[in-house]
Amino acid sequence: MKKLMIDLDDTICTDGYLKVLNEYFNTNYTYEDLDDYYVESLVPDDRxxxxxDYFYTINVYDYVDVVPNAIEVIEKLSKKYDVYICSAYVDRRRPKLSGVAATLKHNWIIDNLPFIDPKKIIFTGTKDVIACDIKIDDKYSNLKGYGDVKLLLDAYHNRNYxxxxxxxxxxxxxKDWKEIEKILLD
Ligand SMILES: [Mg+2]
Structure with a gap:
């Protein structure tokens, strides 16, 4: 079986970070307001x-939506490919809290992708060192390194490539998981 590595945030689940931010600041930002990958760029520096501090008291995964068709397609893919979920978990601003982020990510994956063997969940800060045949990610820089097939899921922050x-x-x-299904399963 070919090894397939799939990103988590904004590939399988989405919108959590922006919803938490809007709720906290009582704002209505959308992705159109962002010119950076990180939604925290919308937060004033002095806040x-x-x-x-607040963000690490809540579970951002309580706020996420599943990207349309992601879970159904990944379940189908898991029958044909050796599927790994790989997520970057390092928060350079709060390195000691990166483990908290990893725990929340891990629990969401266990609850929502029960067909993925927990041994196939990878947390790293450098995805390019991980060998695989196929990669799916919304972040351009995460598609560096190994992989014969690299699929970039269209997102607000990668449109200018x-x-x-x-x-x-x-x-x-x-553009979406239906297109991924067609490429990898047809
Ligand atoms: Mg991502």
Whole structure:
């Protein structure tokens, strides 16, 4: 079986980070307001510490939505591929709390992707060292390194990557999980 590595945030589940931020600041930001990968870039510098203190008292995964069709397609993929869920968990601003983030991610995966062997959950800060045949991620830089097939799930923060440049690096942009299903299962 080919090894398939799938990202978690904004690939399988989404919107949690933005919802928590909007609730805390009583704002209505959308992804259109962002020009950075991290939603915390919307927080004023002088309130970031206070916000992070709050953020680590809640479970952001209580706020997430599942990306349409992600779970059904991953379950189908898990019958044909050796599927790993791989998530970056390091928070450089609060390194000691990275373990908290890993626990929350782990529990969400266990609850929502019960067909994934817990041994196949990977937490790292550097996805490019992990060998696999196929990668699915919404973050361009996570598609560096190993992989014969690299699928970039379309997102607000990766739209400015030139399609020619993606092609040169062996990366194919996909718009949703139905398209992934077609590519990997048809
Ligand atoms: Mg992601």
């Amino acid at each position: 970031l510490d206070e916000y992070l 030139d399609e020619e440049k993606l092609k040169e690096r062996g990366i194919r942009r996909v």
